[in-house]
Amino acid sequence: MDENIKFYSDMERYEIINVNDGNKFNFLGNNDIIVDSEGILKMLILNDGKSRFSIFGKSEFIEVPWEYVKKIGTKTIIIDVDEKSLKKVR
Secondary structure (H helix, E strand, C coil), X not given: CCCCCCCHHHHCCCEEEECCXXXXXXXXXXXXXXXXXXCCEEEEEEECCCCCCCCXXXXXXXXXXXXHEEEECCCEEEECCCHHHCEEEC
């Protein structure tokens, strides 16, 4: 098997870190990945741990296009994106 292949089951415990500002976004298993119909990774959907829960219990999420993923290491996923470039959704 190709040693460059990484299984999602192994990557669930990888921590996501933005090197642009040092923010940590928990582990991949606590977030989502969007994959298109051809199997191409398109976007990370990250739980915004800094957002306050509203009265109605809605959480905020951050959409990170896959081009901002710079490296998948042995225990981390490194993204490099300015906060102004991120799209926050509920």
